[in-house]
Amino acid sequence: MGVCAGDEGVPIQVDGEAWVQPPGMIRIIHKNRMQMLCRNRALESSLRAWEEKQLVHKQRLLNLAAATAAATGAGVGQHAPLSDEELAILLGFIEASTTLVKYVCIFYP
Secondary structure, three states: OOOOOOOOOEEEEEOOEEEEEOOOOOOOOOOOOOOOOOOOHHHHHHHHHHHHHHHHHHHHHHHHHHHHHHHOOEOOOOEOOOOHHHHHHHHHHHHHHHHHHHHHHHHOO
16 A cells, blocks of 8 residues: 555546546646536545645654654664665555554454
């Protein structure tokens, strides 16, 4: 499990054609056609709140990793600092562990 910050593709289907859309922006332009889409401010607000929650969650994981490194003496000469790849693996493990604990608490109170 990785940090859910919009780095996965999204299944899309238009006129019967389906594909997995990689991360990015989708721009829809209407020209000489009946407009079928409309702006949903409640959805936009909900998406913004979700994005902010994901950023806060990611920052907490980074803070936890930094605190763990500080508590184990990393950077003081006892241990070598983690590489970017090792830090990504550690953050993934922390997130997976946190998710597992949440589900155990939900389903086995």
